[in-house]
Amino acid sequence: MNVKFIEKRVLMDEEEMGWALRRLACEVIEDNPHLETIYIIGIRQRGDILAERIRKILKELTHWDIKLGVLDITLYRDDLTAYGPKPIIGSTYFPSPIDGEDVLLVDDVIYTGRTVRAALDEIIDYGRPSRIRLAVMVKRSGRELPIASDYTGVSVDLSKHEEVRVCLKETDGEDSVKIVEVSSESE
Amino acid sequence: MNPNRKDLLGIQDLSKEEIGEILTTAESMEEILKRPIKKAPTLRGITIANLFFEPSTRTLNSFALAEKRLSADSINLSASSSSVLKGETLLDTAKNIEAMEVDIIVIRHSTPGAPHFLANRLDASVVNAGDGCHEHPTQALLDLMTIKKKFSKIKDLEVAIIGDIKHSRVARSLILGLNKMGAKVTVCGPPTLIPQWMDPFESKVEYNFEEVLKGKNILYLLRIQKERQKESFLPSIREYIKSYCLTYEKLKKFASPDVVIMHPGPINRGVEIESRVADSEYSLILNQVITGVAIRMSILYLLSKRKIDGFND
Numbered sequence: 191m192n193v194k195f196i197e198k199r200v201l202m203d204e205e206e207m208g209w210a211l212r213r214l215a216c217e218v219i220e221d222n223p224h225l226e227t228i229y230i231i232g233i234r235q236r237g238d239i240l241a242e243r244i245r246k247i248l249k250e251l252t253h254w255d256i257k258l259g260v261l262d263i264t265l266y267r268d269d270l271t272a273y274g275p276k277p278i279i280g281s282t283y284f285p286s287p288i289d290g291e292d293v294l295l296v297d298d299v300i301y302t303g304r305t306v307r308a309a310l311d312e313i314i315d316y317g318r319p320s321r322i323r324l325a326v327m328v329k330r331s332g333r334e335l336p337i338a339s340d341y342t343g344v345s346v347d348l349s350k351h352e353e354v355r356v357c358l359k360e361t362d363g364e365d366s367v368k369i370v371e372v373s374s375e376s377e
Numbered sequence: 378m379n380p381n382r383k384d385l386l387g388i389q390d391l392s393k394e395e396i397g398e399i400l401t402t403a404e405s406m407e408e409i410l411k412r413p414i415k416k417a418p419t420l421r422g423i424t425i426a427n428l429f430f431e432p433s434t435r436t437l438n439s440f441a442l443a444e445k446r447l448s449a450d451s452i453n454l455s456a457s458s459s460s461v462l463k464g465e466t467l468l469d470t471a472k473n474i475e476a477m478e479v480d481i482i483v484i485r486h487s488t489p490g491a492p493h494f495l496a497n498r499l500d501a502s503v504v505n506a507g508d509g510c511h512e513h514p515t516q517a518l519l520d521l522m523t524i525k526k527k528f529s530k531i532k533d534l535e536v537a538i539i540g541d542i543k544h545s546r547v548a549r550s551l552i553l554g555l556n557k558m559g560a561k562v563t564v565c566g567p568p569t570l571i572p573q574w575m576d577p578f579e580s581k582v583e584y585n586f587e588e589v590l591k592g593k594n595i596l597y598l599l600r601i602q603k604e605r606q607k608e609s610f611l612p613s614i615r616e617y618i619k620s621y622c623l624t625y626e627k628l629k630k631f632a633s634p635d636v637v638i639m640h641p642g643p644i645n646r647g648v649e650i651e652s653r654v655a656d657s658e659y660s661l662i663l664n665q666v667i668t669g670v671a672i673r674m675s676i677l678y679l680l681s682k683r684k685i686d687g688f689n690d
Binding site (some may be wrong): 276278 | 380398404407409412414416418503533
């Protein structure tokens with residue numbers, strides 16, 4: 191079976207992504223008069239980069255130095271023991287214990303909700319935050335679990351054959367959000 | 378790791394890339410061991426049987442701990458408390474264990490090739506935890522990881538492996554592993570305890586203990602295995618101590634100042650290693666033990682297989 195990816199359209203370009211992140215950061219400030227208690231945690235890969243960018247914007251706007259952790263959820267995935275090559279495990283890093291902290295979890299896309307489920311399980315294994323909220327760059331349709339984002343860059347309805355690609359300068363050379371169509375032809 | 382790999386039987390059939398992957402994964406596993414809650418749900422639903430037909434402290438317990446840390450279910454079976462005493466064959470024992478829906482079998486056996494024998498006849502993954510005088514791959518992998526953590530590399534390091542090379546599965550696996558990773562190995566010991574054919578191991582042989590201490594990065598000492606000394610390879614243990622015991626005095630006099638001491642355990646204080654050396658700042662012996670759990674977690678994770686569909690968030 192051959193899997194093909196056809197680029198359909200660009201949902202956001204660099205400038206639009208910048209604005210979306212800024213708006214998202216402003217919403218976080220609005221909701222949190224005590225911003226200094228926020229603890230940002232980015233989900234690897236890409237969520238950690240977006241988390242760093244949100245932190246930068248928050249620092250610019252408020253001068254608060256906000257704590258930033260990185261989460262690798264590989265060991266908590268629910269498909270880990272499936273056949274096939276094993277994903278490489280990255281490391282999880284928290285600058286300080288997360289007990290009692292007000293966590294803002296950051297990821298690039300929310301789709302089925304399974305990544306966030308895994309992330310919640312992992313965070314709870316590290317401690318007991320007072321609250322966890324979720325910020326994503328792209329919210330797309332297709333949830334398989336009762337999980338929703340609190341802060342959203344952009345929402346989009348897609349069919350099962352479509353996929354969202356969040357490209358970031360650090361990993362992909364450019365900032366953009368693209369929709370690609372996945373077509374599998376059996377030969 | 379090769380996705381089709383079912384078993385881990387020896388260092389011999391691992392590629393350099395596979396060894397690298399096991400070590401990298403183990404580094405991430407170590408992070409779990411430092412958490413307040415030292416457990417990840419990764420191997421939930423996987424059942425592992427530890428069949429130990431020879432005594433073991435470190436290997437059995439670090440496998441057991443690795444299984445618990447990754448949330449696998451595990452059972453332990455030792456020769457003295459099983460139907461082996463009633464005359465059940467190895468294959469029958471293993472088949473019965475496998476019939477209980479076990480996914481991975483960890484086996485230690487005094488017969489070389491016992492894990493290979495089972496691997497060819499069972500659907501379950503088989504991990505060799507030491508087979509006779511043949512191989513002990515998980516020990517070699519944890520040694521490689523300890524070395525990599527200490528020196529940030531393995532390539533081009535000078536390693537001396539000292540003691541009973543002939544009967545040591547640890548030495549066999551470690552030499553193969555070090556060769557694959559590009560280190561330079563010298564073996565040392567009384568001529569009766571050095572195998573006659575060293576060519577396949579591509580390592581230098583040195584019989585003079587004081588000479589071998591010079592210029593090495595790592596001194597790897599082996600235990601004199603009394604249980605494998607039925608034929609007399611040594612005139613006496615006292616004789617061995619006189620020539621080959623690593624004393625603090627010899628260490629200071631001949632070895633380079635930044636040398637490290639490793640030993641697979643159990644150590645015989647005062648035989649191959651003087652107490653003062655074992656407890657000195659040169660010793661990585663306890664680091665090896667800590668690394669052992671992470672390496673075994675990594676191996677179990679990489680070998681575990683179960684069919685589930687659909688995860689693409």
